[in-house]
Amino acid sequence: MAKVKKQPRPKAITPKGFRDYFGAEVTQRSEMLQAIAGVYHRYGFDALESSAVETVEALGKFLPDVDRPNEGVFAWQEADEDGKGDWMALRYDLTAPLARVYAQHRNDLPTPYRRYAMGPVWRNEKPGPGRYRQFYQCDADTVGTSSMAADAEICAMLADTLETVGIPRGDYLVRVNNRKVLNGVLEAMGLEEGAASRDDVLRTIDKFDKVGEEGVRQLLTKGRLDASGAYIDGVGLSDEQAAPVLAFLTSKAADTAGTLDNLRAAVGDSKIGAEGIAELEQIGALLAAGGYGSDRIEIDPSVVRGLGYYTGPVFEAELTFEILDEKGRKRQFGSVAGGGRYDGLVKRFTGQEVPAVGVSIGVDRLLAALREKGRLATQPKGPVVVTVMDRDRMADYQAMVTELRAAGIRAEVYLGNPKNFGNQLKYADKRHSPVAVIEGGDEKERGVVQIKDLILGAKIAESATLEEWKERPSQFEVPREGLVAKVRDILDSQD
Amino acid sequence: MAKVKKQPRPKAITPKGFRDYFGAEVTQRSEMLQAIAGVYHRYGFDALESSAVETVEALGKFLPDVDRPNEGVFAWQEADEDGKGDWMALRYDLTAPLARVYAQHRNDLPTPYRRYAMGPVWRNEKPGPGRYRQFYQCDADTVGTSSMAADAEICAMLADTLETVGIPRGDYLVRVNNRKVLNGVLEAMGLEEGAASRDDVLRTIDKFDKVGEEGVRQLLTKGRLDASGAYIDGVGLSDEQAAPVLAFLTSKAADTAGTLDNLRAAVGDSKIGAEGIAELEQIGALLAAGGYGSDRIEIDPSVVRGLGYYTGPVFEAELTFEILDEKGRKRQFGSVAGGGRYDGLVKRFTGQEVPAVGVSIGVDRLLAALREKGRLATQPKGPVVVTVMDRDRMADYQAMVTELRAAGIRAEVYLGNPKNFGNQLKYADKRHSPVAVIEGGDEKERGVVQIKDLILGAKIAESATLEEWKERPSQFEVPREGLVAKVRDILDSQD
Numbered sequence: 001m002a003k004v005k006k007q008p009r010p011k012a013i014t015p016k017g018f019r020d021y022f023g024a025e026v027t028q029r030s031e032m033l034q035a036i037a038g039v040y041h042r043y044g045f046d047a048l049e050s051s052a053v054e055t056v057e058a059l060g061k062f063l064p065d066v067d068r069p070n071e072g073v074f075a076w077q078e079a080d081e082d083g084k085g086d087w088m089a090l091r092y093d094l095t096a097p098l099a100r101v102y103a104q105h106r107n108d109l110p111t112p113y114r115r116y117a118m119g120p121v122w123r124n125e126k127p128g129p130g131r132y133r134q135f136y137q138c139d140a141d142t143v144g145t146s147s148m149a150a151d152a153e154i155c156a157m158l159a160d161t162l163e164t165v166g167i168p169r170g171d172y173l174v175r176v177n178n179r180k181v182l183n184g185v186l187e188a189m190g191l192e193e194g195a196a197s198r199d200d201v202l203r204t205i206d207k208f209d210k211v212g213e214e215g216v217r218q219l220l221t222k223g224r225l226d227a228s229g230a231y232i233d234g235v236g237l238s239d240e241q242a243a244p245v246l247a248f249l250t251s252k253a254a255d256t257a258g259t260l261d262n263l264r265a266a267v268g269d270s271k272i273g274a275e276g277i278a279e280l281e282q283i284g285a286l287l288a289a290g291g292y293g294s295d296r297i298e299i300d301p302s303v304v305r306g307l308g309y310y311t312g313p314v315f316e317a318e319l320t321f322e323i324l325d326e327k328g329r330k331r332q333f334g335s336v337a338g339g340g341r342y343d344g345l346v347k348r349f350t351g352q353e354v355p356a357v358g359v360s361i362g363v364d365r366l367l368a369a370l371r372e373k374g375r376l377a378t379q380p381k382g383p384v385v386v387t388v389m390d391r392d393r394m395a396d397y398q399a400m401v402t403e404l405r406a407a408g409i410r411a412e413v414y415l416g417n418p419k420n421f422g423n424q425l426k427y428a429d430k431r432h433s434p435v436a437v438i439e440g441g442d443e444k445e446r447g448v449v450q451i452k453d454l455i456l457g458a459k460i461a462e463s464a465t466l467e468e469w470k471e472r473p474s475q476f477e478v479p480r481e482g483l484v485a486k487v488r489d490i491l492d493s494q495d
Numbered sequence: 496m497a498k499v500k501k502q503p504r505p506k507a508i509t510p511k512g513f514r515d516y517f518g519a520e521v522t523q524r525s526e527m528l529q530a531i532a533g534v535y536h537r538y539g540f541d542a543l544e545s546s547a548v549e550t551v552e553a554l555g556k557f558l559p560d561v562d563r564p565n566e567g568v569f570a571w572q573e574a575d576e577d578g579k580g581d582w583m584a585l586r587y588d589l590t591a592p593l594a595r596v597y598a599q600h601r602n603d604l605p606t607p608y609r610r611y612a613m614g615p616v617w618r619n620e621k622p623g624p625g626r627y628r629q630f631y632q633c634d635a636d637t638v639g640t641s642s643m644a645a646d647a648e649i650c651a652m653l654a655d656t657l658e659t660v661g662i663p664r665g666d667y668l669v670r671v672n673n674r675k676v677l678n679g680v681l682e683a684m685g686l687e688e689g690a691a692s693r694d695d696v697l698r699t700i701d702k703f704d705k706v707g708e709e710g711v712r713q714l715l716t717k718g719r720l721d722a723s724g725a726y727i728d729g730v731g732l733s734d735e736q737a738a739p740v741l742a743f744l745t746s747k748a749a750d751t752a753g754t755l756d757n758l759r760a761a762v763g764d765s766k767i768g769a770e771g772i773a774e775l776e777q778i779g780a781l782l783a784a785g786g787y788g789s790d791r792i793e794i795d796p797s798v799v800r801g802l803g804y805y806t807g808p809v810f811e812a813e814l815t816f817e818i819l820d821e822k823g824r825k826r827q828f829g830s831v832a833g834g835g836r837y838d839g840l841v842k843r844f845t846g847q848e849v850p851a852v853g854v855s856i857g858v859d860r861l862l863a864a865l866r867e868k869g870r871l872a873t874q875p876k877g878p879v880v881v882t883v884m885d886r887d888r889m890a891d892y893q894a895m896v897t898e899l900r901a902a903g904i905r906a907e908v909y910l911g912n913p914k915n916f917g918n919q920l921k922y923a924d925k926r927h928s929p930v931a932v933i934e935g936g937d938e939k940e941r942g943v944v945q946i947k948d949l950i951l952g953a954k955i956a957e958s959a960t961l962e963e964w965k966e967r968p969s970q971f972e973v974p975r976e977g978l979v980a981k982v983r984d985i986l987d988s989q990d
Contacts, residue, residue, distance in 0.1 A: 010552040012598035012844040015573075015583050018546035020596055026542035027532075034529070037522075042900050044878035044907030044926075047521035051513035051629045052547065052585075052615065053569070057505040074548070074583070076571035078510075079619075088510050088569070090547075101515050103507035110925040112910045120547065124574075134546045145910040149889050153908075156897070289890030290897045349507040383539035394644050395784030402651070402785045405537050412539030413648075415607045415640040430605040431539075 017127030018134055024380045032165055032363055033118050033138060039161045040116040040140050043153065048115040050097040052122075056087035058100045060348055074124050074133075090122035094139045095345065095358065102143050103349035112145040118363075141358030143346070148279050151313045151341060151357050152286035158317050158337055158359055159296045165366060166375050171321050172336075175300035177314045178280050179307050179340070184273015185248045185266050189241055200235045201245060208249055208304045217246055244268075251301045256284045259299050279313055310340030315359070323372050333369050337361040381494075382431035384411040384487055388418035389440040396444070400437060400483060407484045409491065428454060435490050437483065449483055451476045453490045512622025513629055519875045527660050527858055528613050528633060534656045535611040535635050538648065543610040545592040547617075551582035553595045555843055569619050569628075585617035589634045590840065590853065597638050598844035607640040613858075636853030638841070643774050646808045646836060646852050647781035653812050653832055653854055654791045660861060661870050662814060667831075670795035671810045673775050674802050674835070679768015680743045680761050684736055695730045696740060703744055703799045712741055739763075746796045751779045754794050774808055805835030810854070818867050828864050832856040876989075877926035879906040879982055883913035884935040891939070895932060895978060902979045904986065923949060930985050932978065944978055946971045948985045 014020065021029070037047070056075050073092050078085030091097050094117045102113060118138040127133055140157065142150040155174050162172045182205070183193075191198045204219045211219065218224035220242035223234035244266050251262035260277055267273025280299050287297050306314045319333035339359030346354040370376045386400045397413045404411035414424045428436050438450040457474035478486045509515065516524070532542065551570050568587050573580030586592050589612045597608060613633040622628055635652065637645040650669050657667045677700070678688075686693045699714045706714065706721075713719035715737035718729035739761050746757035755772055762768025775794050782792050801809045814828035834854030841849035865871045881895045892908045899906035909919045923931050933945040952969035973981045 009846065010555060010844060011550070012553065012595050013550070014546060014595075014599070015548055015550050015581060018548055020546070020600070021542075021544040023541045023543075026544045027536075030529075030532075030542075034525075037525075041522075042903070042905050044905060046518045047516075047525075048518075049516040049521045051509060051515070053510055053513055053617070053629065055506070055508070055510050058507065060505060074571060076569060086510060100507050100509075104509075105515070110922055114907065114910075122548070134548065142910060147889075147910050149893060149908060150910045152893070153910075160900075286890050286893050290893050349505060351504065394642075395781050398644060398647070398781050398785050405655075408537070410537050410539060412609065413644060415609075415637060415642050415645045415648075427605055 015133075017125075017132055019132055024377065027380075028376055029136065029363060029367060032367060033136075035165050036138055036161050036361060036363075037116065037118065039157060039164050043114070043140075043157045043160075045114040045116040045140050048098070048101060048117045049119065050091070050094075050101055050117070052090055052120070053088050054091055054097055054100060056089045058349075059089055059091065059096050072124055074122050092123055093121050094119070094137050094360070095141070095342075098139070098141055098143070098358075099345040099349065102354065103346050106346075106350075112150065113143045114140070115143070116140040136363045138361040138363045139358055141356055143356040144354055146355040148282040148313070149286055151279075151315075152283045152290070154339060154357055154359050155283065155297050155315055156287060156290055156292050158315070158339075158361075159292060161361065162317060162336075162366075166370055167319060167366075169296060171373075172296075172317055172319050174297040174315055174317045175303045176280065176283060176297065177299075177301050177303040177307065178276040178312060179310050179314055180272050180276025180279065180312055181263055181267060181301065182248060182276075182307055184268075184270035184276055185244045187270040187272060188266070188268035189237075189244050197235055197237070201237075202308055204235060205245065205249065205304050205307065208302065213246060213250055216249065217242055220245060249302050249304070252299075256281075256294070256299050259301070260284075263301060276312070283313060305335065306338055306340050309342065311343045312341035313357070314338075314340035317361075319369050321373070333372065335362075336365045336369060379432055381410075381491075382428075382433040384409060384435045384437065384491075385424070385428040385431065385433045386411065386413045386437040386439075387421065387424045387428075388414050389421070389438060390444075391418055393439075393444070396439065400439075400449075403484055404487060407488065409484070409487060411487075434494055435487055437487070439480075443477075447480050448477050449480050451478060451483070451486050451490065453494070455494050456490075510628075512620075512627055514627055519872065522875075523871055524631065524858060524862060527862060528631075530660050531633055531656050531856060531858075532611065532613065534652060534659050538609070538635075538652045538655075540609040540611040540635050543593070543596060543612045544614065545586070545589075545596055545612070547585055547615070548583050549586055549592055549595060551584045553844075554584055554586065554591050567619055569617050587618055588616050589614070589632050589855070590636070590837075593634075593636055593638070593853075594840040594844065597849065598841050601841075601845075607645065608638045609635070610638070611635040631858045633856040633858045634853055636851055638851040639849055641850040643777040643808070644781055646774075646810075647778045647785070649834060649852055649854050650778065650792050650810055651782060651785055651787050653810070653834075653856075654787060656856065657812060657831075657861075661865055662861075664791060666816050666868075667791075667812055667814050669792040669810055669812045670798045671775065671778060671792065671808060672794075672796050672798040672802065673771040673808050674805050675767050675771025675774065675807055676758055676762060676796065677743060677771075677802055679763075679765035679771055680739045682765040682767060683761070683763040684739050692730055692732070696732075697803055699730060700740065700744065700799050700802065703797065708741060708745055711744065712737060715740060744797050744799070747794070751776075751789070751794050754796070755779075758796060771807070778808060800830065801833055801835050804837065806838045807836035808852070809833075809835035812856075814864050816868070828867065830857075831860045831864060874927055876905075876986075877923075877928040879904060879930045879932065879986075880919070880923040880926065880928045881906065881908045881932040881934075882916065882919045882923075883909050884916070884933060885939075886913055888934075888939070891934065895934075895944075898979055899982060902983065904979070904982060906982075929989055930982055932982070934975075938972075942975050943972050944975050946973060946978070946981050946985065948989070950989050951985075 073089040075087055075089035077087050120134050121137050122134050155176060158174050163169060186198055191201060204216055208216050215224060220235050220237045221239060224232050226232055247266040251259055251266060253259045253262055260281055263277050284299055303314060303316050305316055316335055317337040318335050321333060322330045323333050325331050337359060341357040343353055343355060345356060384404055386397045388397055401411045401413050414427060416427060434455050436452040436454055443449055453474045460474055476486060568584040570582055570584035572582050615629050616632050617629050650671060653669050658664060681693055699711055703711050710719060715730050715732045716734060719727050721727055742761040746754055746761055748754045748757055755776055758772050779794055798809060798811050800811055811830055812832040813830050816828060817825045818828050820826050832854060836852040838848055838850060840851060879899055881892045883892055896906045896908050909922060911922060929950050931947040931949055938944055948969045955969055971981060
């Protein structure tokens with residue numbers, strides 16, 4: 001072992017792309033996760049918590065470049081004597097671990113297996129503003145059934161979840177599409193699986209959100225001058241060849257029946273297309289029977305996100321209200337959850353195809369949306385602070401906080417150096433304390449305490465005239481035994 | 496890039512030393528963490544969630560062997576062009592990240608800073624039975640005050656927490672010791688800091704839990720024949736030299752005053768010893784004033800765990816009830832939480848000494864204790880299962896679960912292949928469903944549903960005579976509109 005040099009002082013910083021969460025950021029997320037778990041549980045989903053670490057082999061996706069297995073994930077090799085330890089990695093999502101868990105425990109799990117999972121995932125990507133390398137996911141999946149009732153159920157559950165966490169009906173929309181219908185359209189165009197331009201068409205469709213109908217038309221045919229002035233080559237289809245794709249993307253009609261009719265026209269006599277339309281029809285019927293109208297969930301073939309990944313129905317939840325972006329322009333808040341049906345995930349392990357459908361909710365985006373709408377307190381109340389006027393009577397002050405806590409009131413005694421009373425009030429301010437309690441020697445003798453309403457005090461200090469100040473005192477003297485009742489009164493008056 | 500060979504099928508296994516948690520294991524832990532967070536919050540502690548990943552530099556402890564920074568932690572080097580990326584690692588506890596966070600954000604945080612944190616930590620250690628490389632910690636710490644009121648508060652909070660999660664008074668005891676008193680004893684023995692045998696004595700004291708008073712006496716002096724027949728060398732003190740250590744370890748008297756008197760005798764005129772005793776006295780007085788008697792928290796110098804790590808008061812919570820170990824022998828359940836006062840943690844970063852005191856609760860051990868005492872359901876109820884008798888009427892069945900869920904009842908429709916009805920009941924069994932709902936074509940026609948009490952059914956099947964069977968039917972026919980009410984009746988009767 002090399003002789004250890006004296007280390008310089010370590011830097012107190014998070015690694016690049018990681019951050020700390022404080023106070024309400026933690027508790028609000030935790031409350032949201034609990035609320036979501038409550039809905040998932042009521043729908044019959046069981047909790048699953050797999051470990052943060054998986055073998056690189058089980059995670060799979062990132063293996064192709066075998067010399068460098070940590071592309072996209074955080075990976076390391078287990079230390080062993082001969083340097084041949086297993087490669088391990090932090091999970092990059094909750095779906096890959098689900099596939100591993102299902103393959104490993106399938107004989108003990110019910111079929112179908114409904115499970116939910118929530119927790120952090122890690123991405124070894126270049127961090128950017130607001131883009132972190134650790135973030136939360138919150139998933140629900142049904143593994144082992146191809147019944148469209150599973151897909152419909154997940155759409156309904158998604159709608160219920162959004163309403164439960166505080167997004168009212170009308171402020172969100174779950175939109176449903178189907179990859180099979182798109183496959184039908186491609187088939188109708190003569191682009192069978194494996195056709196060279198098929199991938200180009202898929203990639204182009206992915207831009208529909210950004211460039212719209214006319215943009216996609218140009219990109220599918222001759223090409224397009226983009227906003228920056230650059231010319232983007234087209235796929236080279238003729239206008240007629242491009243027509244079915246555009247018909248598909250714009251097939252949404254006033255009602256589901258109309259949309260399905262449009263889709264039928266777009267897929268022609270493609271068998272896979274007809275299958276996809278039948279699936280959408282089933283989902284629509286089941287949701288209608290459950291009372292989920294098009295104000296909550298609708299069939300909308302313009303949903304393109306995930307069409308490349310999923311193999312059947314695809315869904316996305318969007319918040320429909322407008323917010324102001326960083327430049328002050330109005331825009332829709334956008335997507336907060338997405339999911340769909342996928343095959344082959346478990347097959348990697350077992351060789352057997354296991355159908356599965358799932359949804360993933362972007363918890364941090366949902367929290368941002370609720371803050372945007374003013375539905376989450378940005379600065380929740382701190383604890384009641386019992387100040388220390390006489391260092392030798394700490395036991396008296398502790399007794400006060402014990403009483404307050406026993407009454408369910410968040411409270412603490414000031415534990416810093418009590419010498420400077422101003423520092424104690426500054427501390428209360430920093431903690432966003434609603435109330436301070438003061439008991440000096442004089443008060444002790446007279447059997448009373450002073451109770452300061454810090455929120456009212458701040459308001460008065462800001463805006464009141466001298467008269468109001470006198471009329472609305474923010475400090476009250478009460479008998480010591482009236483402490484808890486008076487603090488509660490003030491807290492109630494502040495709500 | 497090397498040409499990629501076709502990979503063999505990946506193994507569906509967790510990495511060595513990691514495991515999955517299912518259903519109630521997840522939700523019961525989550526509920527316990529919420530309950531603990533509730534107490535911590537009421538005491539004025541703020542939540543903090545730092546990321547799982549820290550720089551190896553910030554974690555510190557594991558740096559000495561610079562060639563192999565992942566000793567004890569899971570570490571990896573950030574990939575960059577010239578192979579000089581930072582080393583990052585998974586946190587091994589919640590205290591090292593707290594020190595980093597406090598040093599990084601100290602200008603924005605209140606002083607003192609009370610924070611709690613809960614989450615997984617990772618240890619790169621050889622796994623063993625029941626010993627995992629990822630496990631939960633649940634900590635509360637007060638940083639920036641040397642007031643003993645902070646230590647007393649944490650002891651009181653620990654007692655409150657244990658009662659809140661379901662350990663009644665009398666089944667636990669928080670025991671308090673002080674490293675300074677031990678230092679005083681060592682000083683009185685002439686073993687100043689740096690003395691060669693001082694570490695030997697500390698190591699020996701650590702075995703007090705296991706070998707008891709006589710064992711420690713032997714180990715401090717001539718040595719000892721252990722249970723396996725091996726001879727353990729002694730430290731080589733004389734009986735007189737060893738006496739103060741033994742006096743310290745056995746100084747617990749009938750009451751706090753008696754214990755403190757014994758300690759005074761053990762430390763002689765050591766200044767640091769007297770300081771430690773004064774600290775214990777203060778803690779005792781504050782706790783007494785708060786109504787925390789010796790049935791909950793007591794000064795007990797036989798608590799040796801952590802004495803090597805902490806610099807002042809040390810505390811440990813033990814569960815005092817007996818359980819049967821794997822060999823059927825009675826033993827006390829033992830420690831579920833510990834903590835104490837420590838210095839120097841923040842100093843690594845800033846050069847300034849910042850006093851801190853904290854506690855860490857072993858959530859998984861607490862859960863095990865509650866299960867042991869039968870206070871946690873080992874098999875919680877599954878969802879009500881609505882069976883599928885007629886595949887074409889899926890919408891009818893979905894409508895039933897929608898009604899049940901809207902009434903707050905956990906329910907689901909069977910989503911597997913409905914052909915074999917036996918499989919549906921087997922599924923309900925595997926889910927531990929309390930109730931199954933059946934509506935065949937005949938029932939549909941007559942406007943009724945069959946509701947099966949699966950728990951009563953199982954009981955009757957196990958033990959009932961034919962007469963009882965007839966008298967206590969476990970299947971009920973009710974009008975379709977009475978579905979929710981009847982299901983609720985049955986669920987209530989099962990509690």
